[in-house]
Amino acid sequence: MDFSDNDELIDSPNFEKDVNAYKTIGEVAILLNLPQHVLRFWETQFKQINPVKIKGRRYYKNPDINILKQIKTLLYDKGFTIKGAQSYFKDFKNDALITLNPIQPSNPSERITNLDELIKIRDALKETLNKIAN
Numbered sequence: 651m652d653f654s655d656n657d658e659l660i661d662s663p664n665f666e667k668d669v670n671a672y673k674t675i676g677e678v679a680i681l682l683n684l685p686q687h688v689l690r691f692w693e694t695q696f697k698q699i700n701p702v703k704i705k706g707r708r709y710y711k712n713p714d715i716n717i718l719k720q721i722k723t724l725l726y727d728k729g730f731t732i733k734g735a736q737s738y739f740k741d742f743k744n745d746a747l748i749t750l751n752p753i754q755p756s757n758p759s760e761r762i763t764n765l766d767e768l769i770k771i772r773d774a775l776k777e778t779l780n781k782i783a784n
Contacts, residue, residue, distance in 0.1 A: 672709035692721055695732050
């Protein structure tokens with residue numbers, strides 16, 4: 651399943667939550683461009699991930715999302731195995747949580763500017779693809 655075409659979800663006014671708000675597994679999956687089952691599997695492999703579970707639903711805090719981003723970076727970008735990533739977290743403990751790109755709260759006006767820029771880039775890419783296809 652490809653999560654790259656989530657324009658409607660990301661553009662909707664309900665997608666942007668307060669920086670400190672809990673996020674559902676679906677929101678985190680979209681944010682990280684990963685299927686939900688991967689997030690659930692990583693929970694079983696990495697004790698550092700501790701979503702709050704209420705009535706069977708998972709809710710993630712920003713520290714959990716930061717860890718998930720770091721796990722994704724280790725596994726997908728740096729080529730670590732699950733065991734290698736587990737060792738990385740065990741060896742570096744809290745230092746590992748700081749070294750890889752954590753989510754930084756940003757000014758809402760900056761987010762809007764960044765979103766506008768991304769939309770312009772997306773539109774330019776769509777236009778280029780249309781030219782190539784025709």
